[in-house]
Every structure is written in structure tokens, then in C-alpha cells.
Amino acid sequence: MEDTYDVVVIGAGPAGEVAADRIVRHGLTAAVVEAEAVGGECSYRACVPSKALLRPGAAREAARSVDGARQAVTGALDARRVLARRDRFTARGDDTGQADWLKGAGIALVRGHGRLAGERRVEVTGADGTVRTLRARLAVVLGPGTEPVLPPVEGLDRIGVWTNRQATTADAVPERLVVIGGGVVACETATAWRSLGAAVTLLVRDQALLTGWEPCAGEEVTRGLTGMGVTVRFGVSATRVVRDGTTRAVTVETDDGATLVCDEVLAAVGRRPRTGDLGLETVGLSAGDWLPVDDTCRVTALEGSWLYAVGDANHRAPLTHMAKYQARACAAAIAERAAGRPAAAGRQPWSADSDHAAVPQAVFTRPEIASVGLTERAAREAGIAVRAVEYRIDDVAGAALHADDFRGHAKLVVDETRGVVVGCTLTGPMATELIHTATVVIVGEVPLERLWHAVPAFPTVSEVWLRLLEAYGL
Incomplete structure (x- = not known):
């Protein structure tokens, strides 16, 4: 036919x-x-289910970040209901x-x-x-x-390794999870399953998380993961894995001579x-x-x-x-x-x-991180006359009102020749919602002198834009 x-x-x-x-x-x-x-993948085994798994932990953390609300939040997440809520969003693949x-x-x-x-x-x-x-x-x-690509680890293809598909659709919380990788999937998955009670170890070949981002992003996510109780091991790679046929436990051997025992292994090293x-x-x-x-x-x-x-x-x-x-x-x-x-x-x-120079990215770790445009390093490598401006979002009045012990960082990358922003990275609560302002600024090539007249409302976290421009000298 x-x-x-x-x-x-x-x-x-x-x-x-x-x-x-x-x-x-x-x-x-x-x-x-x-x-x-x-x-496709996004609807059933990636973006949608992963964010459904991440949101309950973020909501609990947000409530606990404000005195008065903190005292009302005393229990752990209900894993069964979290997984059921995820399934409502994905219709279990239907x-x-x-x-x-x-x-x-x-x-x-x-x-x-x-x-x-x-x-x-x-x-x-x-x-x-x-x-x-x-x-x-x-x-x-x-x-x-x-x-997904599997790293060259002996035995990995024989243990029923998790990829993003299993990590977002699993019907039960593993007691112990080893994650191989240090990118977005690895960091979000570690955050989600740790918030549901799993003991998580991250094996990161590099010396930092999220190596393609501004350094502040990886540093903040590392701090957040370790604060949640995730073990992050830098400069370490898995070399061999074996699943016990009786207990179903997995033994993971690493190149520094250590041995880990877990219930599941997630490979998140690329696609x-x-x-x-x-x-x-x-x-x-x-x-x-x-x-x-x-x-x-x-x-x-x-x-x-x-x-x-x-x-x-x-x-x-x-x-x-x-x-x-x-x-x-x-x-x-x-x-x-x-x-x-x-x-x-x-x-x-x-x-x-x-999709060359203004790609927004949002990562729902704790803290959230978001970026758009070029990093300082990428801009310099492209031959742009760069000036970087940074500001602690913590110091904005709206941030202090939003959450006790608010912690966040903002960085702008400015093309000095044209007087426009070419990159922005944000960390902290609501970073993923704040990034669209930067996307509009970069795509619209709004001159800094003009951007100065876009007055942010007080007291909002968006006032960080005023502070960044003042730090620039406007």
C-alpha cells in the first residue's frame, strides 16, 4: 500500500x-x-516524569525555608503518592x-x-x-x-542498568542507587531519588559537576547534593559491575580501588x-x-x-x-x-x-540552576570583548523575604563592544522561572543603557537585575 x-x-x-x-x-x-x-521521550521518560518526581521535594524544601511554615512540615515525602502523581502526568505511557x-x-x-x-x-x-x-x-x-550511551564499564550491559527511562518510570524507590555521570540527568536523578529516601552515590569522572556551565552552577549543585546527603565522588570511574543472582544487589568496582554495593546503577553519561x-x-x-x-x-x-x-x-x-x-x-x-x-x-x-547563542536551560536540582546564551569562557573563545558581572541574589531584599537563608548567584556576560548581554547564569530558588527575562534580553539584544529603564518591582527577587546593572556601573 x-x-x-x-x-x-x-x-x-x-x-x-x-x-x-x-x-x-x-x-x-x-x-x-x-x-x-x-x-516521545520527553512526555513519558524524561522531562515530564523527572520534573514530577522532583517537584514534591522542592515544595517541601520551600515550605521548610520559611520560619513559621517550617514547623508545620515534619514528615517525609510519601513516595507512593509521589510516584502515583508522576503516573498521572505520564498516563503510564498510554x-x-x-x-x-x-x-x-x-x-x-x-x-x-x-x-x-x-x-x-x-x-x-x-x-x-x-x-x-x-x-x-x-x-x-x-x-x-x-x-542513551553506556560507558565502557565491564558487565554494565548485563545487570539491567538504568538509563533515563528506568530512572523516571521505576515503580519503587531503590534503597541504594549509584549514578555514573555528572551532567544534568545525573544531577536531577540524584536529587529526585535522594528526596524520596534512596542512598545515592554519584561517580563523576571529572573534577566538577556540569562542566559545560559556569563554574558557579556546578559548585552550587554540588553543595546542594551533599547537603541532601548525596555522596559525590569526583575523579572516579566505575570499572566493573556485577549483579548477584540471588540478592539482586549490584557490586560496583571503581578505578580508585573502592567497592560499592547498591540496588540499581544509573548510567547518565551522554546520548x-x-x-x-x-x-x-x-x-x-x-x-x-x-x-x-x-x-x-x-x-x-x-x-x-x-x-x-x-x-x-x-x-x-x-x-x-x-x-x-x-x-x-x-x-x-x-x-x-x-x-x-x-x-x-x-x-x-x-x-x-x-539555537546558536540564546539557548535557555533549566535544571531542577536543589538549588535550581538556569542559563541562557554563552558562558564567559565560550564568549572569550568566540573572540568577544567580554566583561563579567556577578551578584549574590541573597543580598536582594525580595530574596530574603522569599526564604530564610536564601542562597543564590547571578552572573551576566556582557559584550562590551555592543553593550549587550550575551550570557546569563542563575542559581537558587526560582532560577528556572527568572531565566526567561535574560532570554528576552539576549534575543532582543537590548542595550544595557535601555535595560536600565526596565525597573523591577519591589520587593521581588527580580530586583537582582537592578543590582547587576548597578554592579556594571549604570
């Missing part, structure tokens, strides 16, 4: 869903191919609601494994083995996402593109590779404008919100090209330039 659509999208994660929706809004037809659950949304938007859903079978052709193998061919009049959009079985070789591309794209998300290794890649697999900005942003850019470009107009001409609303 063969069907024809204007656009065929492989992958119904956040990027694929948005791309298809925008395509249909432009008056074109679209089909989405999905082998697993509509909604994608009926998401599939109904696609249907209501006028998007065809084709279930099965999709792979390219030549230019503008996609073969879909269903669960029963039947093969269906889809043809795209205009374009094929790839949104396969990524999958790779899910492009190994995508049929890339049928159009002259290499299976398993990342998919470099231009600012319209067109795959640059091919001639013509028929193959696009959105989301994590193009390796530009592997975050859900940026995947959706790319999808909007991609759909607009396809529609413009279909109408015979150049998609890259002028200052267009679909230009994906923001």
Missing part, C-alpha cells in the same frame, strides 16, 4: 508533533510515523490523548518503524511485519531523537542519535551519524530541499523547547519553498539563529 502526503515526518516526539502541526496549519498535508508512543490530538489537528498517524527508502519515500514496518510505503510530495522531516536504522544509506548518508542542518533545519549533506532534521538528532540544541522551536522554523521553511519563495531571504520569523 502506498499513500502520498505533502510532508512525511518520522518521529512523533515534541519536534515531530510540532512540525506536523505547523505543516497542516500552512495548508499542507502531513503524516507522522511513530514506532513507540506519540509524545499515548491515547496524544494520538487523539494528532487526529484532531488533521495529521495522519502511521504506527510502525519508519525508515527512508530513497528520495521522498518512507517505508513503515508495522508491529505485524506488514510494510507500508509513504511518499512525500515536498519533504521528509526526521525527528528520531536520541538514545547518541537514533539514526542507525533510519535508512540514511538509501540517500547517500551514513547510518548512525548526527544530521547537520542549516537554519531552516534542511540537512546540508544532500542536494535539494527535501530532507530536514529537527530536534536532538541534528545536535544543535538538544532540549525539548529548542526542538519545538526548530520544528516551527522547519515547517515555515518548507511552506515558503513550496510556494516558490526563498526560505532564507531577509529577516524571517523562522530563522533558527536563537
